[in-house]
Amino acid sequence: MHMDEFAQIFAQFQDHLAPRLDVYEQAIYLYVLRHTVIEGKREEIIGFKSARKKLAFGIGKAGTPPSEHIIYEKLRTLETKGCIKIVGSERSGTRLQIVLPSEIPDLLPVASATIKFNLEELDFFALPENRKLILERENWHCFYCLAKLDENNHVIEHVVSRPEGDNSYRNIVGACRRCNNRKGSSSAEDFLRSLYRVGILSGDEFPLRLSLLNRLLAGELRPILP
Numbered sequence: 001m002h003m004d005e006f007a008q009i010f011a012q013f014q015d016h017l018a019p020r021l022d023v024y025e026q027a028i029y030l031y032v033l034r035h036t037v038i039e040g041k042r043e044e045i046i047g048f049k050s051a052r053k054k055l056a057f058g059i060g061k062a063g064t065p066p067s068e069h070i071i072y073e074k075l076r077t078l079e080t081k082g083c084i085k086i087v088g089s090e091r092s093g094t095r096l097q098i099v100l101p102s103e104i105p106d107l108l109p110v111a112s113a114t115i116k117f118n119l120e121e122l123d124f125f126a127l128p129e130n131r132k133l134i135l136e137r138e139n140w141h142c143f144y145c146l147a148k149l150d151e152n153n154h155v156i157e158h159v160v161s162r163p164e165g166d167n168s169y170r171n172i173v174g175a176c177r178r179c180n181n182r183k184g185s186s187s188a189e190d191f192l193r194s195l196y197r198v199g200i201l202s203g204d205e206f207p208l209r210l211s212l213l214n215r216l217l218a219g220e221l222r223p224i225l226p
């Protein structure tokens with residue numbers, strides 16, 4: 001198993017599964033994970049008579065491991081929650097199968113890849129509710145000159161004008177009316193430079209606006225979807 005694959009499993013465990021488990025269930029699940037998936041298998045016989053001493057301290061009596069009785073009770077609740085499968089009892093212990101967080105029904109939210117795909121498809125120019133998301137991304141400041149925007153003074157504008165530029169969040173910004181009027185057909189970079197020359201952008205602000213422009217075009221400035 002690759003490290004990033006395990007990192008993903010662990011993040012899914014911590015973010016989505018752990019909140020549904022009590023501390024014993026979490027400790028047992030991690031122990032089973034350690035002895036299955038990390039060893040490159042899905043099933044293992046675990047002898048809880050000794051394993052329980054390596055899991056965690058008990059809650060009832062401080063400093064002592066959880067009792068075997070508690071462990072078997074928690075194995076059953078873990079199975080009910082769909083996190084493991086108890087295959088059977090053997091001489092050396094209980095044969096268990098791990099169920100990964102991604103395999104537990106309704107545990108993970110809709111894959112972020114799907115949301116990203118949709119985001120790329122969204123029209124941020126034509127749809128009023130999406131125009132609002134652009135203004136929120138801009139924190140209600142002009143993308144070019146940083147002037148404060150409000151309900152009356154704002155335009156949603158194309159960085160690269162149509163037909164070359166599209167209506168994606170990579171090409172749509174919120175701007176003040178003055179910048180929208182002055183920019184005309186000049187490139188965003190040239191326009192920012194002209195704002196710097198006339199002193200509307202300071203020597204500190206100008207390079208920051210340029211790098212933000214590059215990040216916008218690279219698709220790094222994603223509006224936050226509701």
Ligand SMILES: [Zn+2]
Binds near residue numbers: 144145146147176180
């Ligand atoms: Zn402006």
